[in-house]
Amino acid sequence: MTNAKPRATMKDVAALSGVSLKTVSRVVNEESPVSDDLRTRVLKAIDQLDYRHNWAASNLRRRVGRARVLGVLLQDLANSFSSGLLRALEDACHERGIALLAASLDEEPDRERLLVADLVSRRVDGLVLMPATEQQRYLEAELRAGLPTVFVDRRPRGVDADSVTVDNLAGGYDAARHLLQHGHRRIAVLSDLLTITTAQHRIEGVHRAMREASVEPDPALVRTDIRTSEDAELILADLLAGEDPPTGVIALRNILSIGTLRAVRYAGASGRVAVVGFDDFPTAELMDLTVIRQDVAQLGARAAELVLGRLDGEDSPPQHVVVPHTLIERGSGEIAPPARH
Amino acid sequence: MTNAKPRATMKDVAALSGVSLKTVSRVVNEESPVSDDLRTRVLKAIDQLDYRHNWAASNLRRRVGRARVLGVLLQDLANSFSSGLLRALEDACHERGIALLAASLDEEPDRERLLVADLVSRRVDGLVLMPATEQQRYLEAELRAGLPTVFVDRRPRGVDADSVTVDNLAGGYDAARHLLQHGHRRIAVLSDLLTITTAQHRIEGVHRAMREASVEPDPALVRTDIRTSEDAELILADLLAGEDPPTGVIALRNILSIGTLRAVRYAGASGRVAVVGFDDFPTAELMDLTVIRQDVAQLGARAAELVLGRLDGEDSPPQHVVVPHTLIERGSGEIAPPARH
DNA sequence: GCGATCTATGACAACGATGTCATCCGGTAT
DNA sequence: ATACCGGATGACATCGTTGTCATAGATCGC
Numbered sequence: 001m002t003n004a005k006p007r008a009t010m011k012d013v014a015a016l017s018g019v020s021l022k023t024v025s026r027v028v029n030e031e032s033p034v035s036d037d038l039r040t041r042v043l044k045a046i047d048q049l050d051y052r053h054n055w056a057a058s059n060l061r062r063r064v065g066r067a068r069v070l071g072v073l074l075q076d077l078a079n080s081f082s083s084g085l086l087r088a089l090e091d092a093c094h095e096r097g098i099a100l101l102a103a104s105l106d107e108e109p110d111r112e113r114l115l116v117a118d119l120v121s122r123r124v125d126g127l128v129l130m131p132a133t134e135q136q137r138y139l140e141a142e143l144r145a146g147l148p149t150v151f152v153d154r155r156p157r158g159v160d161a162d163s164v165t166v167d168n169l170a171g172g173y174d175a176a177r178h179l180l181q182h183g184h185r186r187i188a189v190l191s192d193l194l195t196i197t198t199a200q201h202r203i204e205g206v207h208r209a210m211r212e213a214s215v216e217p218d219p220a221l222v223r224t225d226i227r228t229s230e231d232a233e234l235i236l237a238d239l240l241a242g243e244d245p246p247t248g249v250i251a252l253r254n255i256l257s258i259g260t261l262r263a264v265r266y267a268g269a270s271g272r273v274a275v276v277g278f279d280d281f282p283t284a285e286l287m288d289l290t291v292i293r294q295d296v297a298q299l300g301a302r303a304a305e306l307v308l309g310r311l312d313g314e315d316s317p318p319q320h321v322v323v324p325h326t327l328i329e330r331g332s333g334e335i336a337p338p339a340r341h
Numbered sequence: 342m343t344n345a346k347p348r349a350t351m352k353d354v355a356a357l358s359g360v361s362l363k364t365v366s367r368v369v370n371e372e373s374p375v376s377d378d379l380r381t382r383v384l385k386a387i388d389q390l391d392y393r394h395n396w397a398a399s400n401l402r403r404r405v406g407r408a409r410v411l412g413v414l415l416q417d418l419a420n421s422f423s424s425g426l427l428r429a430l431e432d433a434c435h436e437r438g439i440a441l442l443a444a445s446l447d448e449e450p451d452r453e454r455l456l457v458a459d460l461v462s463r464r465v466d467g468l469v470l471m472p473a474t475e476q477q478r479y480l481e482a483e484l485r486a487g488l489p490t491v492f493v494d495r496r497p498r499g500v501d502a503d504s505v506t507v508d509n510l511a512g513g514y515d516a517a518r519h520l521l522q523h524g525h526r527r528i529a530v531l532s533d534l535l536t537i538t539t540a541q542h543r544i545e546g547v548h549r550a551m552r553e554a555s556v557e558p559d560p561a562l563v564r565t566d567i568r569t570s571e572d573a574e575l576i577l578a579d580l581l582a583g584e585d586p587p588t589g590v591i592a593l594r595n596i597l598s599i600g601t602l603r604a605v606r607y608a609g610a611s612g613r614v615a616v617v618g619f620d621d622f623p624t625a626e627l628m629d630l631t632v633i634r635q636d637v638a639q640l641g642a643r644a645a646e647l648v649l650g651r652l653d654g655e656d657s658p659p660q661h662v663v664v665p666h667t668l669i670e671r672g673s674g675e676i677a678p679p680a681r682h
Numbered sequence: 683g684c685g686a687t688c689t690a691t692g693a694c695a696a697c698g699a700t701g702t703c704a705t706c707c708g709g710t711a712t
Numbered sequence: 713a714t715a716c717c718g719g720a721t722g723a724c725a726t727c728g729t730t731g732t733c734a735t736a737g738a739t740c741g742c
Contacts, residue, residue: 006404007486009698020722025700033720050482055462056397056408057698060727063347067397069442077431080623083424090418090445099459101410102443104431118440121396141391145348229623261627282421282570283624286602350728361692366730374690398728401697 008049017045028053070307071119072102072128073112075153080281081254081296082130085152088300089128096308098125105132107193107227113138120147126307128152134195135159148310150303154198160318162306164299166325168198171292172205172252174327175276178290179248180213184274184337188221188239188246190232190256199224202252202278221246232259233266240267247337248274254281261287261332274335280328290333293326349390358386369394411648412460413443413469414453416494421622422595422637423471426493429641430469437649439466446473448534448568454479461488467648469493475536476500489651491644495539501659503647505640507666509539512633513546513593515668516617519631520589521554525615525678529562529580529587531573531597540565543593543619562587573600574607581608588614588678595620602628602673615676621669631674634667 010028014021019038026034027042034042045051059067072089074082086102093100101124105112112132116139119127126148129136135158143149143161151163179187189206192199203222210217221239226232232251239246240263249264251257257277264273277284280293302321327333351369355362360379367375368383375383386392400408413430415423427443434441442465446453453473457480460468467489470477476499484490484502492504520528530547533540544563551558562580567573573592580587581604590605592598598618605614618625621634643662668674 011698021698022700022722022724023720026721029700031700035720038721050486052458052461054464054698056464057401057727058700060398060401060698060729061700063727076428078421078425078428080419080421080424083421083427084419086424086443087417087419087445090443094444097459099442099444099463101440102427102431103435103440104428117393118438120393122440123395123397145391255623258624258627265627281624283599283622283628286599286606287624287627352728362728363692363694363730364690367691370730372730376690379691395728398697399730401699401728402730404697 007054008051009054010051012049013042013045013051016049017041066125066311067123068096068098069122069124070098070100070126070128071116071122071124072100073105073115073119074102074128074130075105075107075132077102077104079255081153081279081294084296085130085300085303088297089304091297092301092304092308098308105130107132107196109133116142125311126150128303128307130154131156136161148307150306152299152303154196155320157197162310162318162320164303164306164321164323165198166294166299167322168201169205169208171278171294171325172202172250173209174205174325175202175250175278175292175333176206176209177213178276178327178329178333179250179274180209180215182248182274182334182336184248185215186218186221186244186246186248186337187215188236188249189217189223189252190226190236190249190260191222191224191252192226192256194224199252206250206252226256226259229255229259229262232256233263234259236260236263237267240264240269240273246273248276248335250276250278252278254279257281257284257289257291261289271335272338274333274337276327276333285330288331290330291328293328295323295325298323348395349392350395351392353390354383354386354392357390358382407466407652408464409437409439410463410465411439411441411467411469412457412463412465413441414446414456414460415443415469415471416446416448416473418443418445420596422494422620422635425637426471426641426644429638430645433642433645433649439649446471448473448537450474457483466652467491469644469648471495472497477502489648491647493640493644495537496661498538503651503659503661505644505647505662505664506539507635507640508663509542510546510549512619512635512666513543513591514550515546515666516543516591516619516633516674517547517550518554519617519668519670519674520591520615521550521556523589523615523675523677525589526556527559527562527585527587527589527678528556529577529590530558530564530593531567531577531590531601532563532565532593533567533597535565540593547591547593567597567600570596570600570603573597574604575600577601577604578608581605581610581614589676590614590616591619592616593619595622598622598625598630598632602630612676613679615674615678617668617674626671629672631671632669634669636664636666639664 010021010024013024027039076082103115109132128150130153137158139159149161155163207217223235249260251260277289277291280291351362351365354365368380417423444456450473469491471494477497478499480500490502496504548558564576590601592601618630618632621632
């Protein structure tokens with residue numbers, strides 16, 4: 001309500017309690033000695049006026065101690081991967097009283113640039129970024145200015161900065177090898193936007209495993225730039241209905257796994273098409289989905305560690321942390337291909 | 342990196358371009374007419390110095406236009422209900438350039454009070470709150486000071502403020518009636534903390550439906566204060582293994598639904614125990630889970646509408662918006678009880 | 683050509699707070 | 713009694729920016 005009277009300031013408190021503004025400041029900050037008499041009067045006035053310390057103003061004056069906020073830009077806050085990451089960051093930041101300004105990028109490069117500019121203008125203490133842009137040279141000035149920045153899930157391109165990722169190539173490789181070992185040769189691959197390096201690496205890993213097993217990837221079975229669960233479902237339904245359909249599917253992102261499972265199910269092929277998903281999610285176990293799991297909690301924890309470290313003055317060269325991934329067998333990935341006829 | 346030289350200010354830009362500070366301000370804010378000559382010089386200096394407008398300082402000076410931040414305190418950012426809500430809020434706020442400071446409360450009352458105090462100190466423009474406290478009288482001063490506050494998922498208690506919820510009683514009622522209509526008499530109910538009014542209402546709705554159908558709820562089948570999916574699983578496994586086990590289960594929260602499905606499954610009772618869940622989630626359809634869906638997007642949208650309206654000066658009395666819920670039949674809720682022997 | 687009017691620019695105070703330094707006080711040493 | 717000291721308090725400048733007002737110079741009309 002804009003017509004309400006403005007909040008009380010230290011000046012108001014000082015006036016009401018009959019002391020100087022500076023004394024109020026001392027009481028509020030529990031600084032140097034203030035006589036009990038004055039302290040009591042000030043506290044009473046604070047209470048009467050509902051005075052609340054103004055962190056922004058305080059922060060403007062103090063040079064150090066900064067704003068205690070991190071900017072966190074992720075792919076989609078509603079997606080369990082992003083939200084799990086956000087939560088892990090929160091856990092690491094909470095005890096230090098650091099708050100998180102969070103937003104979704106939706107793989108839109110312009111949105112990323114806009115939001116970064118906004119966060120910089122708000123003078124966040126640091127940035128955690130899952131970039132949507134193909135290269136982040138636009139960040140150069142900020143990095144030069146010493147803005148602690150950590151990339152998560154995707155490496156920086158065009159600039160150098162800390163990053164925390166899994167070995168996506170190895171992840172893709174493991175997924176494919178798993179299917180190959182179970183006898184699959186016709187393997188469909190569903191991928192997100194190819195502009196995302198992470199997606200490229202995963203595909204590359206899949207292809208490497210296949211070639212090592214002397215299986216030449218069929219371009220018709222490698223479908224990329226799939227953005228939604230629904231699209232994944234349609235595309236895979238198509239592949240399954242075609243001639244010489246895949247016997248195994250690798251879905252390179254959690255929502256694509258979900259679309260995959262639907263397509264398999266509605267094609268009446270449950271239990272007959274093998275599926276390995278990239279990224280674990282809360283109900284994957286219940287659906288017997290074999291996945292390459294990234295430890296989201298650890299990704300977030302390491303990212304937080306890096307930013308907070310930089311905040312504390314750490315100024316070693318940028319680090320690129322690689323968090324281990326795990327193949328979790330739950331059934332869907334261990335389905336054998338139908339016997340050749 | 343703390344040793345980096347501090348960011349350039351308008352003063353620096355003014356000095357470098359040989360104009361007054363105020364002129365720089367005019368250029369930056371595209372205010373009143375500045376000659377092309379000066380504008381060019383200023384812009385060049387801004388570029389050279391990597392000057393970035395300091396929103397915090399600017400905001401301190403301007404009385405209106407506020408900080409363009411909302412505080413958003415939800416149950417658990419990693420849970421799809423909270424994260425879906427956050428995303429809906431983001432969608433509504435993004436175009437207005439309003440950012441979100443988000444945090445999880447984990448049903449801890451102290452954490453709520455602390456975080457609210459922190460957000461107030463940061464002078465957020467408004468608050469979206471899924472409270473963990475039993476009553477929110479501690480908010481009185483802030484409400485009086487005109488802090489736009491909207492409760493989501495749970496009504497305020499002890500104070501009056503806007504809220505957006507579903508009719509939880511009716512939701513519980515519908516869930517129970519659905520099972521009753523399919524012939525169930527022994528219905529287990531799994532609920533979150535009873536301190537949450539939302540949980541109370543849901544149970545109340547369930548009981549009302551049962552009594553209307555002349556079925557007296559068996560206290561042994563009503564289990565409350567279940568916090569995790571794992572606990573729900575254990576508790577239900579116990580009930581299913583007991584004598585006179587339930588033939589139908591109502592899980593009053595999304596994670597409890599997941600625990601329920603696991604218990605049913607690992608008891609080897611898939612397809613033989615009916616389940617209705619409260620809250621839909623991304624993979625519920627794939628698991629044939631019948632649910633009472635709250636339209637999370639709409640919950641978020643209406644909440645945003647209310648806060649943003651208040652920001653725009655709307656000062657009507659607090660509103661309590663009730664968003665419709667829907668029963669979505671997917672199979673698990675339509676399983677008939679075994680024939681009586 | 684002169685005053686009136688406008689336009690672009692700058693000087694200065696202020697937003698809400700804290701850092702620095704001066705001042706005032708009583709108490710102590712001499 | 714005087715000089716000195718240390719502790720409590722306040723005056724003032726300052727953080728980075730914008731609102732207000734003054735001013736200088738250009739423009740206009742008659």
